[in-house]
Amino acid sequence: MNVPDIIIAVDGFSATGKSTFAKMVAKEFGFLYLDSGAMYRGVTLFSMENGMIAEDGTIDETALKTVIEDLDLHFRNDDGKTCLYLGERCIETEIRTLAVSSHVSPVSAVPFVRNYVDKRLRAFSEGGRVIMDGRDIGTTVFPNAELKVFMVADAEVRAQRRYDEMVEKGDTPVFEDIVKNLAERDYIDSHRETSPLRQPEDYVMDNTHMTLHEELVWCLGVIQGKFGILEAPALSW
Numbered sequence: 411m412n413v414p415d416i417i418i419a420v421d422g423f424s425a426t427g428k429s430t431f432a433k434m435v436a437k438e439f440g441f442l443y444l445d446s447g448a449m450y451r452g453v454t455l456f457s458m459e460n461g462m463i464a465e466d467g468t469i470d471e472t473a474l475k476t477v478i479e480d481l482d483l484h485f486r487n488d489d490g491k492t493c494l495y496l497g498e499r500c501i502e503t504e505i506r507t508l509a510v511s512s513h514v515s516p517v518s519a520v521p522f523v524r525n526y527v528d529k530r531l532r533a534f535s536e537g538g539r540v541i542m543d544g545r546d547i548g549t550t551v552f553p554n555a556e557l558k559v560f561m562v563a564d565a566e567v568r569a570q571r572r573y574d575e576m577v578e579k580g581d582t583p584v585f586e587d588i589v590k591n592l593a594e595r596d597y598i599d600s601h602r603e604t605s606p607l608r609q610p611e612d613y614v615m616d617n618t619h620m621t622l623h624e625e626l627v628w629c630l631g632v633i634q635g636k637f638g639i640l641e642a643p644a645l646s647w
């Protein structure tokens with residue numbers, strides 16, 4: 411099936427499966443996948459490693475502001491996987507820890523941080539054929555994205571997915587800590603002043619009881635309807 415060179419924005423609460431869905435769609439249609447949350451996590455990791463976040467979570471915004479425009483955060487394709495780099499260093503593992511997760515929402519609420527990330531995301535997406543996931547992609551980063559998907563899922567299911575993901579990576583997380591972290595991030599992400607998490611007007615997918623194959627079938631149905639594609643797709647998932 412011939413999907414046009416569009417921009418697909420995928421937004422939603424934490425751990426609703428946005429990146430899994432976006433990566434699958436990217437692979438299926440040959441799109442570039444960009445993880446905007448990774449950029450916020452990268453800024454957070456950098457701030458933590460450089461003493462800009464105090465024990466009580468206070469961010470040294472003055473110090474961060476002086477260096478942010480020189481931060482060389484970018485994506486590279488390593489063996490078919492998109493990885494975030496800080497300069498020459500791959501930070502894909504470090505940015506997924508619970509320590510980074512617990513500081514990332516306040517960091518991402520800082521307006522000049524959002525400005526920096528937005529600029530880079532737009533530059534990476536020149537030419538289109540991109541699927542990007544985050545919290546404000548369809549509302550702020552790409553308000554003209556041709557397709558906007560908003561993902562939701564039950565809180566318990568989301569926490570369990572995040573737990574399983576961390577265990578698979580060899581971590582030993584505490585389930586209740588994950589539930590607490592998700593609730594805190596949901597609150598901060600949807601209540602901050604700059605670009606809060608909001609549902610764009612297009613399509614909502616509740617994937618609480620959906621398999622990945624069903625998610626892909628759903629997405630294809632939406633694309634076919636929206637772009638008037640009659641051809642029956644052959645799915646590889």
Ligand code: DC
Nearest residue numbers: 446447450514515518544545546595
């Ligand atoms: O998708 P994620 O869990 O990796 O995102 C980490 C944090 O980054 C999330 O708690 C809020 C923030 N974020 C954001 O504010 N805007 C985005 N477009 C993406 C992520």
